[in-house]
Amino acid sequence: MPGKILVVDDEPAIRAMVRFALKQADFTCIEAADAEQAQTLVLKDLPDLILLDWMLPGVSGVDYARRLRRERLTQNVPIIMLTARADEDDKVRALGTGADDFMTKPFSPRELVARVKAILRRIAPMASGDVVAVADLILDPSTHKVLAGDEHLSLGPTEFRLLHFFMTHTERVHSRERVLDAVWGSNAYIDERTVDVHIRRLRRALMASGYDRYVQTVRGVGYRFSGDG
Amino acid sequence: MPGKILVVDDEPAIRAMVRFALKQADFTCIEAADAEQAQTLVLKDLPDLILLDWMLPGVSGVDYARRLRRERLTQNVPIIMLTARADEDDKVRALGTGADDFMTKPFSPRELVARVKAILRRIAPMASGDVVAVADLILDPSTHKVLAGDEHLSLGPTEFRLLHFFMTHTERVHSRERVLDAVWGSNAYIDERTVDVHIRRLRRALMASGYDRYVQTVRGVGYRFSGDG
DNA sequence: TTGCGTCTGACACAAAAGCGTCATACTGTT
DNA sequence: AACAGTATGACGCTTTTGTGTCAGACGCAA
Structure with a gap:
């Protein structure tokens, strides 16, 4: 039971794929379609990592990431940004928000899991599941x-x-x-x-x-x- | 590791590659070019895992996967879907059919074997029939x-x-x-x-x-x- | 199809384990 | 010695798990 991961993306298809991949790897997965929903879940049960879509309806992923970084509760929760295109500017801006990593769609479940594990090992040793x-x-x-x-x-x-x-x-x-x-x-x-x-x-x-x-x-x-x- | 694996793909080249890779890894490999042939083989000797191409002439791989899931005999046989492109929608739909994993072509023999083994490890300890x-x-x-x-x-x-x-x-x-x-x-x-x-x-x-x-x-x-x- | 026995999943209540708080005793510091 | 921070046992409460029971599903046989 390595960790609980929050996926924030407005496309149900992406969420389904991510959920599947994470579940395979024994992570617990909770989901939100927008920043508001996400915030509710964050308050309810703090995830160990957040996968955050760059573009979200309403509050954008970038803005939400900033907010997560500002608030004490979520300050230390690692964030992986998901973006549609591999645009260098976007990348720079994403990392500027305090994101810990960055993935461009489409990505394979395998890659997703690998990155999540890497981040967790680095930032949240407790959640890595290692002996x-x-x-x-x-x-x-x-x-x-x-x-x-x-x-x-x-x-x-x-x-x-x-x-x-x-x-x-x-x-x-x-x-x-x-x-x-x-x-x-x-x-x-x-x-x-x-x-x-x-x-x-x-x-x-x-x-x-x-x-x-x-x-x-x-x-x-x-x-x-x-x-x- | 015991295992008989059915490959369903209409491209002989793919089948040849898969056959070779699986044989190297000591699996037994049976082959079919379409769903109909596949079904004959399934009835004759039930495989431990099925590699199923997404696009097949006649009954599509997706439909066939659904059918395999519906039927009692094959309900618990793991399926790995093979798709031509890394199309997110396809992936999601593939998982929706009850596939256990999916791979996008082209894939390496090594990756194939790794995934097959992973699935069998996950599902097969119980399905192996061993005491x-x-x-x-x-x-x-x-x-x-x-x-x-x-x-x-x-x-x-x-x-x-x-x-x-x-x-x-x-x-x-x-x-x-x-x-x-x-x-x-x-x-x-x-x-x-x-x-x-x-x-x-x-x-x-x-x-x-x-x-x-x-x-x-x-x-x-x-x-x-x-x-x- | 009907009838019979087994198996199942849900439910309700009982029991147990774990939890957070408190009052009090203790320890180190100044 | 006085003070502030820490240790500890007890206790009431909540959450989680254990268990008996029951109605319905299911398989099987006649």
């Missing part, structure tokens, strides 16, 4: 298992995501706010103290294998996942 | 029997297919949606909770032999069939 390992701690999103050495340890969904986040973003301090954004999906009205509780639960689960010491408190700032003290 | 075994649990599709140790256990058709799916796709977590696709067929309008019910029935059947613990719930995600907890 993550830190020392002897191994987390496998595809089986949803976590191994510490050869011990299999069981985590609740939230602790699993939390550990996944930490393991894909090691060595850095993350504020509670950031953790909430990454693990809870950023539009949650949740008390920051709640992070503490889940940190506690995660530590407890890791305790048996000693990996709890990887989950480090940085007083006044947040938490860090790191091998050395 | 599947996990620990002492043995499922034989040809006799439709399941043995746990030396106990013979009886399952309903759906539970049988469900177990078959699990045994050919162990270790991974499968969302209910995915399970529905694989076990019920990808065009079933079925409540996701129904999966739970059949999981229950399967577990109950496996209970006597203790294999019910292999059927694991991954909360918030789906189910997994796995030896270790």
Whole structure:
């Protein structure tokens, strides 16, 4: 279950093709025909990546991309622009909006999937679906298992995501706010103290294998996942 | 990898290329120039996969694909559509017929083989007819029997297919949606909770032999069939 | 066709697991 | 010591899953 992808295009045919391709590759796909619909979906469940048509009825794809970049919620969601023609000017402008990549129609499903995966690996390591390992701690999103050495340890969904986040973003301090954004999906009205509780639960689960010491408190700032003290 | 593949294309040159590529990869290849011939071969010896040209003299590839999907015998045989141009509309329509993939000419032998293998991997572990075994649990599709140790256990058709799916796709977590696709067929309008019910029935059947613990719930995600907890 | 038994999917309710918040205890800093 | 930030256990609530039941579909036999 690598990731959730929002497709914004007014042509149902394109959406159908994209949906098919993404589904084949095990992505979850949500769809919108215009910017307004898209925004509703974005607020409802924040996607991991957005495929955005350059030309849209109403608010254009370019304008919508700018807006997505301005707003805090979507600031870090990668965007791939879809355009009808390979026009250099368009390309420059598209990248100017903050798009992460750019594809000209027609494109093959294979190419689409390849690019999506590339972007996700680069920008959203959590959504790539790859096995993550830190020392002897191994987390496998595809089986949803976590191994510490050869011990299999069981985590609740939230602790699993939390550990996944930490393991894909090691060595850095993350504020509670950031953790909430990454693990809870950023539009949650949740008390920051709640992070503490889940940190506690995660530590407890890791305790048996000693990996709890990887989950480090940085007083006044947040938490860090790191091998050395 | 076992496999008999039917190529339906009116151009002998294409057929020759495909035949060559498939033979190299150890597939058996049978050929037809039109839908009528194809149908004769299908009835004589059911192929594991069909490569079907989009444009055929007489009954078009699209229509023939629909027919293959309608008929019981061929309902589950994967189809790869071959189209002349990368026309988005064609692609979409091809997928609408129930094709599992499509390729635009010209394609390389390598690409062909890769796609064929991909499809067979995805669909065939269950369709191969091979006996599947996990620990002492043995499922034989040809006799439709399941043995746990030396106990013979009886399952309903759906539970049988469900177990078959699990045994050919162990270790991974499968969302209910995915399970529905694989076990019920990808065009079933079925409540996701129904999966739970059949999981229950399967577990109950496996209970006597203790294999019910292999059927694991991954909360918030789906189910997994796995030896270790 | 009719009748019979099995299989199925939906539903409703029960049970379980997970979640977020809070109050309180604790720890490090100044 | 006083303060601010953090850790932790408990608790009420929500979401998700488990399970029994039932009406209808289906296959089969007469």
